[in-house]
Amino acid sequence: MDIHSVLLTEEELKIRDEAREFVKSIPPELIKKMDKEEIEFPYEFVQKAGERNLLGLRFPRKWGGREASWRCEVAVIEEVGVLGTALSCQYCLPTIVGEAISKFGTEEQKEKFLKPTLEGKKVCAEALTEPRGGSDFFGCTTVAKKDGDGYLLTGAKRFIVGGKGADYFLVYARTAPEAESHKSISVFIVEQERGVKVETVYGLLGTRGGGTARISFHNLWVPKENLVGEENAGAIIFNQMMLPERLTTAAGAVGMGRTAIEIAARYSIKRKAFGRPIRKFQAVSFKIADSLAKLDAARGLVYTAARVIDAGLPARRIVSEAKKFATEACWEAVNNAMQIMGGIGYTDIYPVERFLRDTRLSMIWTGTNEIMSALIQHEYYQELEEDLKKVRDVEKDAINADLEEEKVYE
Ligand SMILES: Cc1cc2nc3c(=O)[nH]c(=O)nc-3n(C[C@H](O)[C@H](O)[C@H](O)COP(=O)(O)OP(=O)(O)OC[C@H]3O[C@@H](n4cnc5c(N)ncnc54)[C@H](O)[C@@H]3O)c2cc1C
Numbered sequence: 001m002d003i004h005s006v007l008l009t010e011e012e013l014k015i016r017d018e019a020r021e022f023v024k025s026i027p028p029e030l031i032k033k034m035d036k037e038e039i040e041f042p043y044e045f046v047q048k049a050g051e052r053n054l055l056g057l058r059f060p061r062k063w064g065g066r067e068a069s070w071r072c073e074v075a076v077i078e079e080v081g082v083l084g085t086a087l088s089c090q091y092c093l094p095t096i097v098g099e100a101i102s103k104f105g106t107e108e109q110k111e112k113f114l115k116p117t118l119e120g121k122k123v124c125a126e127a128l129t130e131p132r133g134g135s136d137f138f139g140c141t142t143v144a145k146k147d148g149d150g151y152l153l154t155g156a157k158r159f160i161v162g163g164k165g166a167d168y169f170l171v172y173a174r175t176a177p178e179a180e181s182h183k184s185i186s187v188f189i190v191e192q193e194r195g196v197k198v199e200t201v202y203g204l205l206g207t208r209g210g211g212t213a214r215i216s217f218h219n220l221w222v223p224k225e226n227l228v229g230e231e232n233a234g235a236i237i238f239n240q241m242m243l244p245e246r247l248t249t250a251a252g253a254v255g256m257g258r259t260a261i262e263i264a265a266r267y268s269i270k271r272k273a274f275g276r277p278i279r280k281f282q283a284v285s286f287k288i289a290d291s292l293a294k295l296d297a298a299r300g301l302v303y304t305a306a307r308v309i310d311a312g313l314p315a316r317r318i319v320s321e322a323k324k325f326a327t328e329a330c331w332e333a334v335n336n337a338m339q340i341m342g343g344i345g346y347t348d349i350y351p352v353e354r355f356l357r358d359t360r361l362s363m364i365w366t367g368t369n370e371i372m373s374a375l376i377q378h379e380y381y382q383e384l385e386e387d388l389k390k391v392r393d394v395e396k397d398a399i400n401a402d403l404e405e406e407k408v409y410e
């Protein structure tokens with residue numbers, strides 16, 4: 001059964017199918033060469049996605065989007081997820097960086113950056129993480145000092161996908177060092193050609209071929225036209241951007257886990273041990289069942305989060321839950337797929353070992369899963385008292401609920 005047929009409209013299903021065709025058209029050679037680090041950056045992938053009008057689907061048509069819903073976008077990203085994190089990251093960056101430009105940028109910025117990005121003609125990257133830490137984002141030490149009609153940028157950013165390869169970076173930098181951290185960071189569009197220095201291109205366990213690098217800025221001049229939103233409004237832009245940042249990771253993870261299980265299930269039909277197909281052993285088939293149940297639950301969370309954003313409701317908790325749960329479900333599914341396949345699963349004869357390397361990252365990037373837990377509980381405690389006013393007071397249903405003297409808290 002195509003579960004998406006009950007989750008998407010006819011129009012959305014068509015776009016999902018277009019994405020499937022696009023994914024089918026990607027040559028295996030590209031994936032292999034990226035994994036072998038024979039390709040530094042997959043420009044042609046981004047160009048092709050742009051030519052097919054598949055980038056940044058939910059943005060206004062004026063800038064090259066299709067005004068699609070988030071639901072549609074997560075369905076498409078699930079499809080792209082089967083290519084692995086290196087390519088799905090490239091697919092998702094325009095939707096992440098685009099969120100900031102589309103929601104907070106000027107018309108000129110949209111014309112100059114968002115439009116060519118969605119056309120696949122300009123490659124974008126996001127530069128948040130610093131060598132001193134990614135989780136403590138608001139501890140940002142990159143600074144931007146006013147200088148005539150612009151700013152002088154100094155600092156470094158680490159683990160930037162497209163650090164080598166991108167045409168421009170969305171950079172967070174401190175513009176009011178003496179102010180409290182949530183009111184002191186601004187966002188800039190920094191074009192590579194202004195003098196962004198590539199310091200180290202990292203050797204990675206997986207997710208290779210995307211130019212992941214440490215980049216630095218040394219008194220790099222950025223015109224004030226490249227400031228996104230208000231000065232010192234970085235916190236608002238960051239919070240908005242983290243929705244696509246994390247929901248895209250979650251949706252991609254569902255696709256990757258799904259495809260790993262498909263490979264393992266097909267293998268389990270053909271592979272025999274003790275004279276029987278291994279799928280006949282519960283130890284094998286139950287791993288398929290457990291993985292499917294978790295991946296379907298993950299998809300449910302991803303879609304719910306998408307609908308919450310589409311409805312314009314606060315989405316931080318549900319998006320964080322989706323990111324944490326889907327990446328852990330994917331990790332478990334890929335690990336199970338490898339176990340089902342035995343020794344051959346550990347080799348590069350099948351792509352499951354690449355998925356295992358890829359999926360490990362999704363629990364770390366776009367905010368670690370520990371940070372997701374921190375956000376989930378924080379949001380929950382904020383909502384708790386308000387929510388309890390609307391529902392039955394179940395505490396009163398205990399037989400001795402009225403023994404108030406037994407309810408001791410300190
Ligand atoms: C391949 C790759 C690509 C990436 N791409 C990009 C990119 O394009 N752009 C970008 O800006 N960043 C990117 N990142 C950075 C990524 O988002 C960070 O690595 C991640 O946010 C964690 O930051 P950190 O590595 O500095 O770890 P740290 O922040 O040093 O965390 C280390 C450990 O401490 C834990 N920890 C820290 N604080 C807390 C807390 N308050 N509560 C509980 N646990 C905590 C973390 O969960 C983690 O386990 C990428 C990373 C990698 C590896």
